[in-house]
Each structure stands twice: as structure tokens, then as C-alpha cells.
Amino acid sequence: MELLSIVVPCFNEEATIPIFYDTVEKIKGQIDAEVEYCFVDDGSKDNTLAILRDLNKKSGGVVRYISFSRNFGKEAALYAGLQMAKGNYVVTMDVDLQDPPSLLPEMWQILHNSDTDYDCVATRRTTRKGEPQIRSFFARLFYKIINELSDTEIVDGARDYRMMSRQMVDAVIQDSEYNRFSKGIFSWVGFHTKWLAYENVERSAGETKWSFWKLFKYSIEGILAYTTVPLYLSSVMGILMCGVSFIALVFIVIRALLYGDPAAGWPSLVCIITLLGGLILLALGIMGLYILDSQNT
CATH class of the missing domain: 3.90.550.10 (Spore Coat Polysaccharide Biosynthesis Protein SpsA; Chain A)
Structure with missing residues (x-):
């Protein structure tokens, strides 16, 4: 039985x-x-x-x-x-x-x-x-x-x-x-x-x-x-932050050349921090996806 x-x-x-x-x-x-x-x-x-x-x-x-x-x-x-x-x-x-x-x-x-x-x-x-x-x-x-x-x-x-x-x-x-x-x-x-x-x-x-x-x-x-969306979201946010910081850096350089820099160092520092934060988020998202793929194979 x-x-x-x-x-x-x-x-x-x-x-x-x-x-x-x-x-x-x-x-x-x-x-x-x-x-x-x-x-x-x-x-x-x-x-x-x-x-x-x-x-x-x-x-x-x-x-x-x-x-x-x-x-x-x-x-x-x-x-x-x-x-x-x-x-x-x-x-x-x-x-x-x-x-x-x-x-x-x-x-x-x-x-x-x-x-x-x-x-x-x-x-x-x-x-x-x-x-x-x-x-x-x-x-x-x-x-x-x-x-x-x-x-x-x-x-x-x-x-x-x-x-x-x-x-x-x-x-x-x-x-x-x-x-x-x-x-x-x-x-x-x-x-x-x-x-x-x-x-x-x-x-x-x-x-x-x-x-x-x-x-x-x-x-x-x-x-x-049971979802990889947070990993993709981390990567997307990293790419967006890198893009925004790059555009901001270009703007700051052009403005400084044309009009001078009224707040020396501060805008560029913010852009560098944003760029580094974006790179970190992008790297974490990519690493997470690689780890997930290795576990599924």
C-alpha cells in the first residue's frame, strides 16, 4: 500500500x-x-x-x-x-x-x-x-x-x-x-x-x-x-547617471570657458560623484546578472 x-x-x-x-x-x-x-x-x-x-x-x-x-x-x-x-x-x-x-x-x-x-x-x-x-x-x-x-x-x-x-x-x-x-x-x-x-x-x-x-x-x-528586474533596474540607473553626469561635465566646461566659474570646483565635484555612483550601480547590476547566469547554467 x-x-x-x-x-x-x-x-x-x-x-x-x-x-x-x-x-x-x-x-x-x-x-x-x-x-x-x-x-x-x-x-x-x-x-x-x-x-x-x-x-x-x-x-x-x-x-x-x-x-x-x-x-x-x-x-x-x-x-x-x-x-x-x-x-x-x-x-x-x-x-x-x-x-x-x-x-x-x-x-x-x-x-x-x-x-x-x-x-x-x-x-x-x-x-x-x-x-x-x-x-x-x-x-x-x-x-x-x-x-x-x-x-x-x-x-x-x-x-x-x-x-x-x-x-x-x-x-x-x-x-x-x-x-x-x-x-x-x-x-x-x-x-x-x-x-x-x-x-x-x-x-x-x-x-x-x-x-x-x-x-x-x-x-x-x-x-x-523570483525576478531579475532589480538587477536590470540597477544597470539602467547606472547608465542614466553616467549619461547625466557626462552631459553636466560638458556643460560646466563650456560655461567655464565662456563665462568663468563662479563656484569653482563645486559643480565638477558633484558631476564626478554622480559619474562614479553611476559606474558603481552599472557594475553591480552587470555582476549580479553574471552571477545569476552562472547559477542557471
């Missing part, structure tokens, strides 16, 4: 883990596979680790876990969970039940439908009901910006909740970059994906660990990781 691994990052989730486990246990009978749980304790300060130890003993090893020495973030926890998973198929999902376990049987059936050749079934939210409006606005803005700047398409409302074949999981694991952006990695590896839409679900218990500032930093990392 095939094995399905459920990868679940946890950070201070003592209130949600038992609810999550009981909910999935009620549903897993609808899936024709053995199920293992791969929990990752991301340096929790509450009783998360104690609860996972207890579940490990009660389940006879079906519940497996690892515990970080400190909080490294959800991306690191997801990566560690994928490395730990042994299943023929792997699901990544949140423990707070905002990723509905009720979708698991449907995801399993789609991947095992002989009429399709999907390697992944992913989910996306069609609504953001219950979220602050300002947070929803910036979330939609993020997807618009990254899809305009990047060649890697990030589906609006995409969640990390997805079921993947072993082949796709191995491809994701091979991408071992330090600053990870899983939504981009899942799309970048390029496997055939079926999308399931659902309406936003409130947390089953506890509070979200994602503050506005954390989400903002995460979005910046995602944009920088």
Missing part, C-alpha cells in the same frame, strides 16, 4: 495540534493509503513539543516529529518536513485547519485518476473573509507585482497546502537555497498542477503568528527571489 506523508510546521500551536490530529484521523479512512504525520516544531515556547512526543507514543510511531533549537521560520520548517517525509505522496498543510483536511480525499483521487497526469494538487483561496482589509489589499497587490515582474507565475490566493508526487517533492528538495519562498519554488519546478479553490476558513484555535511586518518581509524576499 502507498504511503501518504502529511508535513505540518508548528510554532506555538499547543491548542491546535490535538484538534488537527483528531480531524485528519476522521478523514484518513477515505484515502486508500497509509498515513504518516511529519510535524516540525519550529522552536516553540509552549507545550507543542510535549504534545508531539505524546502523540508519537500513542500513535505507535505514525506521528513523527523533529524539533528545532530555535525559531527558524515556516520556510525552514517546510523544507525540513519535506526531507523527513518518506511517502510516495506528500501533503504540506497548516495545523490551524485553515487548510481544510476535508479536501484531502479529493486531492488523493485527482492524483490517482488514470485520465489525468497531475503531479500536484494545490489549493487557492477565493476569498479573504475574516482578514483585515489592509492585509487583504497588500496581499492582492503582492500577487499583482510579482506576476508582473517575474516569469514564474504565482497564483493569486495560493496556499502552501498541496499534495505532491514523490517526483515533485524530490525536485523541490533539490532546490536548497537559503532564503526560500515555497510558493515560488512549487511553481518554478514546473510540474503539472491542478488547482482547487475554496473559501477562507478561520483558525480553529490560537492566534496567527504572521504579523503585517513579517508578511511584508516575506513578500519582499519572494519578489527578489
Whole structure:
């Protein structure tokens, strides 16, 4: 029988883990596979680790876990969970039940439908009901910006909740970059994906660990990781600054020859500084593009 691994990052989730486990246990009978749980304790300060130890003993090893020495973030926890998973198929999902376990049987059936050749079934939210409006606005803005700047398409409302074949999981694991952006990695590896839409679900218990500032930093990392526009922008700005400084220097020389220089040295100094700044920006942009090309070959 095939094995399905459920990868679940946890950070201070003592209130949600038992609810999550009981909910999935009620549903897993609808899936024709053995199920293992791969929990990752991301340096929790509450009783998360104690609860996972207890579940490990009660389940006879079906519940497996690892515990970080400190909080490294959800991306690191997801990566560690994928490395730990042994299943023929792997699901990544949140423990707070905002990723509905009720979708698991449907995801399993789609991947095992002989009429399709999907390697992944992913989910996306069609609504953001219950979220602050300002947070929803910036979330939609993020997807618009990254899809305009990047060649890697990030589906609006995409969640990390997805079921993947072993082949796709191995491809994701091979991408071992330090600053990870899983939504981009899942799309970048390029496997055939079926999308399931659902309406936003409130947390089953506890509070979200994602503050506005954390989400903002995460979005910046995602944009920088999957677009070369900033590198080209640096090069273009460098060329423009060099051009402006050269024109200004010519103007200053001609004016000095014709009318003298009322502020001796100052205009030329500004132009030289601008020229050097432009050359530096141009060099940085070119070096960045060379480094990127060397990594892609």
C-alpha cells in the first residue's frame, strides 16, 4: 500500500495540534493509503513539543516529529518536513485547519485518476473573509507585482497546502537555497498542477503568528527571489547617471570657458560623484546578472 506523508510546521500551536490530529484521523479512512504525520516544531515556547512526543507514543510511531533549537521560520520548517517525509505522496498543510483536511480525499483521487497526469494538487483561496482589509489589499497587490515582474507565475490566493508526487517533492528538495519562498519554488519546478479553490476558513484555535511586518518581509524576499528586474533596474540607473553626469561635465566646461566659474570646483565635484555612483550601480547590476547566469547554467 502507498504511503501518504502529511508535513505540518508548528510554532506555538499547543491548542491546535490535538484538534488537527483528531480531524485528519476522521478523514484518513477515505484515502486508500497509509498515513504518516511529519510535524516540525519550529522552536516553540509552549507545550507543542510535549504534545508531539505524546502523540508519537500513542500513535505507535505514525506521528513523527523533529524539533528545532530555535525559531527558524515556516520556510525552514517546510523544507525540513519535506526531507523527513518518506511517502510516495506528500501533503504540506497548516495545523490551524485553515487548510481544510476535508479536501484531502479529493486531492488523493485527482492524483490517482488514470485520465489525468497531475503531479500536484494545490489549493487557492477565493476569498479573504475574516482578514483585515489592509492585509487583504497588500496581499492582492503582492500577487499583482510579482506576476508582473517575474516569469514564474504565482497564483493569486495560493496556499502552501498541496499534495505532491514523490517526483515533485524530490525536485523541490533539490532546490536548497537559503532564503526560500515555497510558493515560488512549487511553481518554478514546473510540474503539472491542478488547482482547487475554496473559501477562507478561520483558525480553529490560537492566534496567527504572521504579523503585517513579517508578511511584508516575506513578500519582499519572494519578489527578489523570483525576478531579475532589480538587477536590470540597477544597470539602467547606472547608465542614466553616467549619461547625466557626462552631459553636466560638458556643460560646466563650456560655461567655464565662456563665462568663468563662479563656484569653482563645486559643480565638477558633484558631476564626478554622480559619474562614479553611476559606474558603481552599472557594475553591480552587470555582476549580479553574471552571477545569476552562472547559477542557471
